[in-house]
Amino acid sequence: MDAIAQYLAMGGYARFVWPAYGVAVIVLAVMVIASVAGWRRQQRLWAVIEAAGHGRRRASARR
Amino acid sequence: MHRFANPARFMRLSSALMPWCAAAAAACLLAGFYLALFVAPPDYQQGEAVRIMFIHVPAAWMASFVYGLMALASAVALIWRHPLADIAAQGAAPLGAGFTLLCLVTGSLWGEPMWGTWWVWDARLTSVLVLFFLYLGYIALVNAFDDPTRGARAGAVLALVGVVNLPIIKFSVDWWNTLHQPASVFRMGGPTIDRSMLIPLLIMAVGFMLFFAWVLMLRMRTAIVASRVRAARMGEITATEPPERTAAESLP
Numbered sequence: 528m529d530a531i532a533q534y535l536a537m538g539g540y541a542r543f544v545w546p547a548y549g550v551a552v553i554v555l556a557v558m559v560i561a562s563v564a565g566w567r568r569q570q571r572l573w574a575v576i577e578a579a580g581h582g583r584r585r586a587s588a589r590r
Numbered sequence: 591m592h593r594f595a596n597p598a599r600f601m602r603l604s605s606a607l608m609p610w611c612a613a614a615a616a617a618c619l620l621a622g623f624y625l626a627l628f629v630a631p632p633d634y635q636q637g638e639a640v641r642i643m644f645i646h647v648p649a650a651w652m653a654s655f656v657y658g659l660m661a662l663a664s665a666v667a668l669i670w671r672h673p674l675a676d677i678a679a680q681g682a683a684p685l686g687a688g689f690t691l692l693c694l695v696t697g698s699l700w701g702e703p704m705w706g707t708w709w710v711w712d713a714r715l716t717s718v719l720v721l722f723f724l725y726l727g728y729i730a731l732v733n734a735f736d737d738p739t740r741g742a743r744a745g746a747v748l749a750l751v752g753v754v755n756l757p758i759i760k761f762s763v764d765w766w767n768t769l770h771q772p773a774s775v776f777r778m779g780g781p782t783i784d785r786s787m788l789i790p791l792l793i794m795a796v797g798f799m800l801f802f803a804w805v806l807m808l809r810m811r812t813a814i815v816a817s818r819v820r821a822a823r824m825g826e827i828t829a830t831e832p833p834e835r836t837a838a839e840s841l842p
Contacts, residue, residue: 538638543703547642547696548627551649554692555619555801558685562808569815576822 597814600674604807611804618797625790633787640787642700647775648795649693652802653721654756656686660728661753664746674810676742679749680732681809685802687725693718705769713762714770717755724752 537544626644633640660679667675697715698708709715728745735741763772775781781788 537641538632540637540639540703543639543699544641547645547699548623550695550699551645551692554688558688558801558805561684562805562812566808566812566815569812569819572819573815573822576819 597673597817601811601814604811608804608807611800611807615797615800615804618793618800622790622794622797626794630787630790636704639700639703642696643787644791644794646693646696646700647791648798649689649696650718651795652689652798653686653693653718654759655799656682656689656802657721657724657749657752658756660686661749661756664749667742668746668750676746677810677813678806679746680742681806681813683725683729683732683745685805685809687722687729689798689802690718690722690725694722701769710769712768712770713766714759714768717759717762720755721752721759724748724755728752 535541535545622644626641630641630644632638660682663675663679663682666672667679694715697718701710702708728748731748732741732745735744762768763770774783775788775791783791
């Protein structure tokens with residue numbers, strides 16, 4: 528228990544080290560979440576167009 | 591190179607590469623975090639605060655690298671009009687801004703205990719702040735035009751002009767008396783940092799790089815699908831004209 532508390536204290540630098548790692552996790556997570564959300568949104572829009580029968584020729588013409 | 595500039599080929603290539611890239615990025619980042627937090631020794635001067643380095647330094651490298659890539663893609667877009675170059679530059683910009691922000695925040699968190707200040711207007715810190723604003727300016731400029739092509743062109747010019755900042759960032763610590771320390775990894779005569787810290791640092795840097803590659807591919811795929819959606823809608827609006835022609839003209 529003491530060992531864990533001592534580790535988390537980071538030699539007195541806990542209030543600098545942990546926020547740094549926290550910010551890193553947040554920044555990387557935001558990049559992934561925002562990018563995946565954008566991908567899903569465009570996939571949905573494209574699915575609607577496909578379902579309506581539009582754009583199918585264009586898509587195949589490009590492949 | 592022209593072969594890879596084909597959107598359809600890029601879609602195939604990226605969908606094959608992305609799972610491997612994601613797995614490798616996750617492995618490197620997990621290993622990097624573990625090594626940085628549990629294995630790397632405390633510094634003889636800085637104690638445990640040195641662990642901030644394993645985030646700060648890779649983030650700083652990515653901040654510059656992503657800008658260099660963005661400028662290169664912008665040059666390719668302006669000169670050869672490769673359809674994927676603008677998409678790559680625009681996909682990279684928010685990621686570069688994120689890495690720069692991470693670099694600035696962790697730098698601040700490292701500066702307070704080591705230098706006794708969150709911020710100083712020294713050459714290194716200021717030039718990185720300028721880099722952050724260049725990213726934001728680029729993103730704002732690209733989105734400021736109704737016509738995406740004009741926005742892309744204006745953004746590409748800004749990205750190229752801003753590239754002058756990269757050598758300033760790199761050499762600021764040599765050219766001026768900065769509070770920020772000079773390079774200790776990429777320097778003449780080899781790294782001055784001990785292996786026990788260098789190896790976790792490099793693993794973390796590789797993790798950041800693979801992570802960036804994965805997210806960039808995802809964003810580029812998103813942009814390609816978005817351009818197809820735009821083209822299809824344009825075809826609907828101008829239904830009197832042959833839709834194929836309209837769609838082909840608005841290809842990225």
